Amino acid sequence: MRLINKDFVTYGACRALGKAIAAFLMLVSPAWAGPVTVLALGDSLTQGYGLVEDQGFVPQMQKWIADQGLEARLVNGGVSGDTTTGGAARVEWSLTPEVDAMIVTLGGNDLLRGLDPAMSRGNIEEILKVAKAKGIEVLLVGMTAPGNYGAEYKADFDAIYPELSEAYGTLYAGNFFAGLGEGSPADLQAYFQADGIHPNAEGVARIVEALGPKVVELITAAK
Numbered sequence: 001m002r003l004i005n006k007d008f009v010t011y012g013a014c015r016a017l018g019k020a021i022a023a024f025l026m027l028v029s030p031a032w033a034g035p036v037t038v039l040a041l042g043d044s045l046t047q048g049y050g051l052v053e054d055q056g057f058v059p060q061m062q063k064w065i066a067d068q069g070l071e072a073r074l075v076n077g078g079v080s081g082d083t084t085t086g087g088a089a090r091v092e093w094s095l096t097p098e099v100d101a102m103i104v105t106l107g108g109n110d111l112l113r114g115l116d117p118a119m120s121r122g123n124i125e126e127i128l129k130v131a132k133a134k135g136i137e138v139l140l141v142g143m144t145a146p147g148n149y150g151a152e153y154k155a156d157f158d159a160i161y162p163e164l165s166e167a168y169g170t171l172y173a174g175n176f177f178a179g180l181g182e183g184s185p186a187d188l189q190a191y192f193q194a195d196g197i198h199p200n201a202e203g204v205a206r207i208v209e210a211l212g213p214k215v216v217e218l219i220t221a222a223k
Contacts, residue, residue, distance in 0.1 A: 035071035042105035046078030055201040084123035101222035107143040117156040179210030
């Protein structure tokens, strides 16, 4: 009769169990084990209108994030001329399975056209509903209405972003242009292209520097 080494049997059983546990952990390991993928849903401000590719908002933010030692991939979902209506229409198919988080920067073109704030609110809410249904973390970036539409319009529009952010539990940044400072229009013009609407490369750099910490929060929340 052949004798069986009990220590060998025990070792073999433990080894087999260890392999089984490792295989199980591989199967159930979270999808965020790799870099977080962030969709930047927006208009020309996100798309990088008038700038060479590496000077736009998304490439500059991508570099800023990397400089912080974070692993994340930003997807440029900016469409020049897009309103909140356009964003609401394309958010469903823009949030592909690999997307973990989303930056929403829309409303500038609604302001340029003087669109009804109630409509803008409904569109942004639809975007947040879709994101919530898909389990996507969101950073909602606000816009501030000019005073030329009247105090009531400004109050209604400006309230959209903080109120919806609170209602849907998103991260929130009050104003896309906050990084440019509070100087006079003449002073701030140094950070804009000739059209006075779109930031130049230096302007984008300042916007990214101010907004970057919020994006870091978003990436952390998506892990």
